[in-house]
Amino acid sequence: MRLSILDYSPVDEGGTAAEALADTRKLAQRADALGYERFWVSEHHHTDALAGVAPEMLMMHLADSTRRIKVGSGGVMLPHYSSIKVAENYKMIEALHPGRVDLGFGRAPGADALISHALNEEKARDLPYDVKVSDLKSFVTGHYPVGHRFARAAARPKISTSPQMWVLGASGSTAGLAAKEGLGFTFAHFINPGGRGVPAAQAYREQFVPSELQPEPEVIVTIFVAVAESRSKADDLATAFHLWLAQIESPAALTALPSVSTARHHRYTAGEAATIERNRNRLVFGTPSEVWSQIEQLAEAYSTDQIMINPNVPGLDARMTTIELVAKEFGLN
Template sequence: MRLSVLDQSPMSLGGTAHQALEETARLAQWVERLGYTRFWVSEHHDTRSLAGSSPEVLLAHLGARTERIRIGSGGVMLPHYSAYKVAENFRLLEALYPRRIDLGLGRAPGGMPRSTMALREGRPREPDYLQQVQDVMYYLTDTLPEDHRFRGLTATPVTDTVPEVWLLGSSDWSAHAAAHLGTAFMFAQFINGDGGVEAVHAYRERFRPSSLWPEPVAGVAVFCVCADADAEAERIASSLDLSLLMLANGQPTAGTPTIEMALNYPYSKYERAVVLENRKRMVVGGPESVKQQLEALAKAYGVDEVMLTTRTERFEDRLRSFELVAQVFGLTG
């Protein structure tokens, strides 16, 4: 089973964006040495707790800080942008780091309505997402149809290799879109703990081959906290429990809550139910427990790649979590 990483550049309370982004770069180097397959970074807007707002810029930096691991976006929120410009951004990255670039695309806003309005300022209507994705694929492969509105246009620089194109989603709609367009598909279980298995199965059943993907390729992304023992993992994961609860309650935060805050938080009966429900989005435990959970997850989805995203109060716990998972699965860098 292949293991990969999605990093959201989380900020700890009292930390800075510079620190969070430097930790992302260090983490990319760390998981490359451990033998992980790919390293993706996310796009979030108008938030004080996550530092990654521009995947393309961060990927240019990460490519220079790493040597072999595939790097990509998880993902670019395409409705905010021009398909042509996104294609050029990722062709430039592909020219810099050939055969290492993944273009993960999503249609979520990545922020609250105010940031969406600002990002789309001046655009008269909601874009056709499916057409946008199709256009990106045309630009990346120089296959614009003769009847296309921009026929003859080239996304530069022209490259000999093409980034992998993935659709990211947390619903069956995204799965059907990926199948219809012929892209790879990553289900975001760390966003939605229900319906993922059915969505991936539907993706496979409906898949139509494309010039980029002759066969369906799918994976699942999940929160993961691994520590030397189950009890320690539960203690570390308590800060993620509280972070997700605060997000659900609309409580603004300047960073990942501390473990102490989480352990002392006066959860109501309803909030404890929310925390329990959120655990569907997470894998937590010691190495053997995590291994069993991830293998069961991959089997249920019928995939051979699982992407892990880990958000902890302390960066050292994040590093250790990925190290323990790599060890128990026998990854080799």
């Protein structure tokens, strides 16, 4: 099993955004030592509870702070940005850390309507998403379709390697795009575990067209995970996680990842209780052996050997414990 990590840089209760970003660095360094394959960071603009807003900036810091693990974005919200600028940002990181850079990108805004407007206010028009993806691939590789409008607009720096590109999806609608462009495909099972992921992965493989970036199809499945030595401790982490997941639906009011104590004493509204019940299957949690079994079942269902875990539980110690127990159970490093 090839295991990787997605980290949201959560702000813990009583903590600050600066501390959250420092915790992300510590988690990446531990993941590097434990034998994880990738460490991705996110782009969220809509809540004070998540400090990761500029993945390429954080990636450079993490690449400088680690030895061998691949660093990546999960992901760049491409509709907000110029494809050539994104390409140059990631080519710059690749130039300094060749073979260690993943460019994961998606079409979700990662922001509320006001912030989305602020990110896009000066745009004369919006390009179709598939055009932006095709442009991004061209700028990354330096190879353009015949007659491309920017065929003479090379993205720099000029380097001999390229970041690996990954199309992110949570509904399956982008599986065909990833296959057509010959890119990796990452399915957000932790967002949509309702059954669309397996047929999306199958369709991606069936339709895959090899490219210079990706000769064979690759599927990564991403899941929320909480692991502890005892079931009671895992249950506590799950309770805190589900309170966060219920509250993130009103992100402007959420300032931190709720602690276990806060979750224990919280008076749940009817709406929160309903949200928690609806989201029960979005978290893989339990003891190491219980989580191992669930991950193995998911990997078999998706026909993949690549699972990415998101340990979005309160406290750096709990996040460290989660990735350490998973690594030990799967025999990493």
